[in-house]
Amino acid sequence: MTKATETLMPEHTAAHDNLSHEHDHHEHHGAPAGLMRWVLTTNHKDIGTLYLWFAFIMFLVGGAMAMVIRAELFQPGLQIVDPNFFNQMTTVHGLIMVFGAVMPAFTGLANWLIPMMIGAPDMALPRMNNWSFWILPFAFSMLLGSLFMEGGGPAFGWTFYAPLSTTYSSDSTALFVFSVHIMGISSIMGAINVIVTIFNMRAPSMTWMKMPLFVWTWLITAFLLIAVMPVLAGAVTMVLTDKFFGTSFFDAAGGGDPVMFQHIFWFFGHPEVYIMILPAFGIISQIVPTFARKRLFGYASMVYATASIALLSFIVWAHHMFTTGMPVFAEMFFMFATMLISVPTGVKVFNWVATMWRGSMTFEIPMLFALAFIVLFTIGGLSGLMLAITPVDFQYHDTYFVVAHFHYVLVTGAVFSIMAAVYYWLPKWTGKMFNITLAKWHFWCSLISVNVLFFPMHFVGLAGMPRRIPDYSLQFADYNQWISIGGFAFGLSQLIFLVLVIKACRKEGEPVTSQVWEGAEGLEWEIPSPAPYHTFETPPKVK
Amino acid sequence: MQQQYERYYVPAQSPWPIVGAVALFLIAVGAGNTVIEATNGESGHGGKILAVGIVALLVMLFGWFKNQIDESMSGLYSSQLGRSYRQGMSWFIFSEVMFFAAFFGALFYARVISVPWLGGASNNAMTNDVLWPAFEAMWPLIQTPGGTTTQQMSAAGLPTINTIILLISSVTLHFAHVGLEQNKRKQLTIMLGVTILLGLAFLSLQVEEYIHAYQELGLTLQSGIYGNTFFLLTGFHGMHVTLGTLILIVLFFRILKGHFTPQNHFAFQAGSWYWHFVDVVWVMLFLFVYVL
Numbered sequence: 001m002t003k004a005t006e007t008l009m010p011e012h013t014a015a016h017d018n019l020s021h022e023h024d025h026h027e028h029h030g031a032p033a034g035l036m037r038w039v040l041t042t043n044h045k046d047i048g049t050l051y052l053w054f055a056f057i058m059f060l061v062g063g064a065m066a067m068v069i070r071a072e073l074f075q076p077g078l079q080i081v082d083p084n085f086f087n088q089m090t091t092v093h094g095l096i097m098v099f100g101a102v103m104p105a106f107t108g109l110a111n112w113l114i115p116m117m118i119g120a121p122d123m124a125l126p127r128m129n130n131w132s133f134w135i136l137p138f139a140f141s142m143l144l145g146s147l148f149m150e151g152g153g154p155a156f157g158w159t160f161y162a163p164l165s166t167t168y169s170s171d172s173t174a175l176f177v178f179s180v181h182i183m184g185i186s187s188i189m190g191a192i193n194v195i196v197t198i199f200n201m202r203a204p205s206m207t208w209m210k211m212p213l214f215v216w217t218w219l220i221t222a223f224l225l226i227a228v229m230p231v232l233a234g235a236v237t238m239v240l241t242d243k244f245f246g247t248s249f250f251d252a253a254g255g256g257d258p259v260m261f262q263h264i265f266w267f268f269g270h271p272e273v274y275i276m277i278l279p280a281f282g283i284i285s286q287i288v289p290t291f292a293r294k295r296l297f298g299y300a301s302m303v304y305a306t307a308s309i310a311l312l313s314f315i316v317w318a319h320h321m322f323t324t325g326m327p328v329f330a331e332m333f334f335m336f337a338t339m340l341i342s343v344p345t346g347v348k349v350f351n352w353v354a355t356m357w358r359g360s361m362t363f364e365i366p367m368l369f370a371l372a373f374i375v376l377f378t379i380g381g382l383s384g385l386m387l388a389i390t391p392v393d394f395q396y397h398d399t400y401f402v403v404a405h406f407h408y409v410l411v412t413g414a415v416f417s418i419m420a421a422v423y424y425w426l427p428k429w430t431g432k433m434f435n436i437t438l439a440k441w442h443f444w445c446s447l448i449s450v451n452v453l454f455f456p457m458h459f460v461g462l463a464g465m466p467r468r469i470p471d472y473s474l475q476f477a478d479y480n481q482w483i484s485i486g487g488f489a490f491g492l493s494q495l496i497f498l499v500l501v502i503k504a505c506r507k508e509g510e511p512v513t514s515q516v517w518e519g520a521e522g523l524e525w526e527i528p529s530p531a532p533y534h535t536f537e538t539p540p541k542v543k
Numbered sequence: 544m545q546q547q548y549e550r551y552y553v554p555a556q557s558p559w560p561i562v563g564a565v566a567l568f569l570i571a572v573g574a575g576n577t578v579i580e581a582t583n584g585e586s587g588h589g590g591k592i593l594a595v596g597i598v599a600l601l602v603m604l605f606g607w608f609k610n611q612i613d614e615s616m617s618g619l620y621s622s623q624l625g626r627s628y629r630q631g632m633s634w635f636i637f638s639e640v641m642f643f644a645a646f647f648g649a650l651f652y653a654r655v656i657s658v659p660w661l662g663g664a665s666n667n668a669m670t671n672d673v674l675w676p677a678f679e680a681m682w683p684l685i686q687t688p689g690g691t692t693t694q695q696m697s698a699a700g701l702p703t704i705n706t707i708i709l710l711i712s713s714v715t716l717h718f719a720h721v722g723l724e725q726n727k728r729k730q731l732t733i734m735l736g737v738t739i740l741l742g743l744a745f746l747s748l749q750v751e752e753y754i755h756a757y758q759e760l761g762l763t764l765q766s767g768i769y770g771n772t773f774f775l776l777t778g779f780h781g782m783h784v785t786l787g788t789l790i791l792i793v794l795f796f797r798i799l800k801g802h803f804t805p806q807n808h809f810a811f812q813a814g815s816w817y818w819h820f821v822d823v824v825w826v827m828l829f830l831f832v833y834v835l
Contacts, residue, residue, distance in 0.1 A: 122553045124627040135564045142575075247764060248689075
C-alpha cells in the first residue's frame with residue numbers, strides 16, 4: 001500500500017543524520033546505557049518495549065491466578081483454597097488480564113508501530129508517554145498488594161457489582177478504587193497520545209485512506225478509551241462514596257438502585273470490550289495480506305466497519321443485564337442493537353477470508369496465529385450472538401457458557417492477535433529471526449490446549465454450571481478435569497513463549513532483512529532491522 | 544528531492560514523568576489508607592503519605608512546566624508541536640466531559656428511573672407495595688424510602704448569583720484573550736485579573752452555600768440520592784473551578800513576566816478552554832440540579 005522512495009534507504013538516512021548531527025546539538029542518537037535509560041526515556045520504541053514486557057509479566061501473574069482457579073475446580077468440593085480467596089483470584093485474574101495484560105500489550109504495540117507506520121519521528125507527546133507507562137507498575141503493585149491486607153483483596157468479580165463492592169466488600173476496596181483511578185489516568189493519557197500522533201504526525205502524503213489498518217483501528221480504539229475510561233472513574237468513585245461516605249447511589253433505601261451501577265459500569269464495559277478487540281482486528285488486517293501476498297480485500301469497508309462497531313458499542317451495554325428486570329422494550333432494543341454489531345464484524349471476517357482467496361499463501365508463525373484467530377474468534381463471536389438473544393440468555397446468564405464466550409474472544413482473539421503481532425514484528429525490533437522451532441511448539445501447544453481448556457466450558461455452561469463458584473455439582477466433574485488439564489497445558493505452553501522472547505531479546509538468531517517477510521508492505525518494513533533508535537526524523541515520502 | 548520541514552521537537556530523557564508516577568502512587572495509596580483509617584477510626588500514616596504525594600506532584604508540575612516554558616521560550620517548538628498540544632488539550636477536556644457525564648447519568652437515572660420505580664411507576668407496583676408502601680416518588684427526593692429527610696436547595700439566591708458570576712468570568716476571559724491576540728497587554732492583565740477574582744468569588748460563595756446546606760437545610764452528602772448527586776456534581780465542579788483558578792493565576796504571573804505573544808500562547812489558550820468548559824458544566828448543573 002505504502003512505500004518510501006529511495007531517499008529513505010538506510011545508508012542515506014545514516015549519512016543525512018551524521019551531517020545534521022554537527023549542526024544540531026539537540027540530537028540524541030542511540031540509546032543511553034543503564035537502568036535509567038528505561039526510567040527516564042522519551043523514546044517510543046523504549047516505551048513500547050516497557051509496555052510489552054509489563055503486559056507479559058502481568059499475563060503470567062494473571063495466568064498463575066487462573067491456575068489456582070483451575071486447580072480448585074479440578075474436582076468438585078472445596079480442597080485447595082477457601083471460597084473468599086477463590087473469589088479474590090477470579091476478581092484479580094480478570095482485572096489483571098484486562099487492565100494489566102491485554103490493554104498494555106496493545107498500547108505497547110501502538111507505541112512501537114504507529115510512529116513507524118505513519119512516518120513520524122516519535123509519539124506526539126513523548127514525556128507524557130513515559131508517564132502513562134510508569135503509572136502502571138505502581139497501580140498494579142497497589143492492586144496486588146491489597147491481596148495481602150487484612151480482610152483480603154477485592155473479591156467481588158472484576159465487574160465489582162454493587163452491593164458486593166459496597167456493602168459486602170473488605171476495606172481494601174479503597175485501594176482498589178484508587179488504583180483503578182490511576183490506571184484510568186494512564187489509559188487516557190496513552191489514548192490522547194495515540195490520537196494526537198495519528199492526527200498530527202503523519203508524514204505529509206500519508207493521507208487518511210492510505211493509513212495501515214492497525215493505525216486506523218488504534219485511532220478508533222483511542223477514541224473509545226477517552227470516552228469511557230472517565231465513566232469507569234465515575235463508577236469507582238460512586239462505589240467509594242457509597243462504601244465509605246454514606247451515599248446511596250446504589251442503595252434503594254436512599255433512592256438509588258444497585259442496577260444503576262450495572263448501567264454505568266457496562267456503559268464503560270461494553271466499549272471496553274471493543275477496546276480489547278479492535279487493535280486485534282488491525283493486527284490481523286496487517287498480517288493476512290502479507291502471507292497471502294495480496295492486498296487487503298475491502299480496505300475502505302474495513303475502516304467503516306471498525307467505526308461502525310465503535311459507534312454501536314455505545315448503545316448495546318444492557319445486553320449484559322438482560323436478567324435484571326428491565327422493561328421489555330429495553331430488552332428488545334438492546335437485543336437488536338447487539339445483533340446489529342455482527343454485521344460489521346461479519347464484514348471483517350469476510351474480508352480476511354476474501355484476502356486469502358486465491359492468494360499465494362504461506363504459513364509462517366504469525367500467519368498461523370492469525371488463522372487461528374480468524375477461526376476461533378469467529379466461534380467466540382457466534383456464541384456472543386447466541387448470548388445476545390434475550391430469551392435464551394436467561395438460560396446462559398452467569399454460566400460457564402459466558403466464560404467460554406469471552407475467553408474465546410479474549411484469549412484466542414485478543415491474546416492470539418498479540419502473539420501474532422509479536423511474532424510478526426519481533427524480527428523488526430531485534431534484527432534477528434526468532435527461534436522457529438520453539439515458536440512452532442508454542443503455537444501448536446497453545447492451539448490444542450486452549451481448545452481443551454475453553455471448548456468444554458460451552459457444554460458445562462449450557463448444562464447450567466454457574467460461574468465464579470469454587471464448587472460444583474458432581475455431573476460436571478469429568479468436563480472440569482479436562483478443562484483444568486487444558487488450562488495447565490496452556491499455562492505451561494506460555495513458558496515456551498517466555499523462553500523464545502528472552503532468547504530474541506538477547507539477539508540470538510539469524511539476521512533478517514529490512515523487509516523480513518517476503519510479502520510485507522508498509523513504512524516499517526523499509527527501515528533497517530533492527531529499527532534504529534530514532535526513525536523518520538524528517539518525514540518520508542509516501543507513495 | 545528532500546523537502547524542507549520544520550523539525551518536530553522530541554525531548555531528551557526527562558526525570559519528571561517518573562516523579563509524577565511516584566507522586567500518583569503515593570496519592571493513591573495515601574488517599575486509600577486515609578479513607579480506610581477514617582472509616583475505622585484508626586490512626587495511621589495515610590494522611591502523611593497523601594501529603595507527600597501531593598507535594599511530589601506539585602514539584603513535578605513545577606519542574607515539568609518550567610522545562611516546557613524554557614524550551615518554548617528558546618524557540619524549540621514548531622507550529623506542528625503547538626497543534627499537538629492544542630489537540631491533546633481538547634481531548635483531555637473531552638475526557639472531563641465524559642467524567643461529568645457519568646454523574647449526570649446517575650442524576651438522570653435517579654430522576655427518570657430509580658425514584659419513580661420505587662414509587663410504583665412503570666410495572667413496579669409490587670416493588671412499592673413490598674419494599675416501602677408509604678414511599679411516594681418525588682424530585683427533589685426530600686424524603687428517601689429509608690426515611691431520611693432533607694430540604695431542597697433553592698435555585699434563587701446564591702446559585703443564581705454564582706451562575707451570573709461564572710458567565711461574566713467567561714466573557715472577561717474572552718476579552719483577556721482578545722487583548723492578548725491584539726497585543727493590548729493592559730487589557731489582557733486587567734481582564735485576566737478580573738476573571739481570577741470572579742473565580743475566587745464563585746468558590747467562596749460555593750463554600751457559603753455548602754454551610755447553608757449543612758447547617759440550615761440539613762442537606763448533606765448522606766441525604767439520599769438528592770444530596771449524593773447534589774454534592775458530587777457541585778463538589779467535582781468546584782474542584783475543577785479551583786484547578787482552573789490556579790491555572791489562571793499561574794498564567795497571570797507569566798503574563799506579568801512578559802510571556803506569550805499574539806501568535807504564540809498555547810498555555811493561555813489551554814487555560815481559557817478549560818475555564819470555558821468548567822463554565823458550561825456549571826450551566827448544565829444549574830439547569831438540572833437547581834432549576835428543573
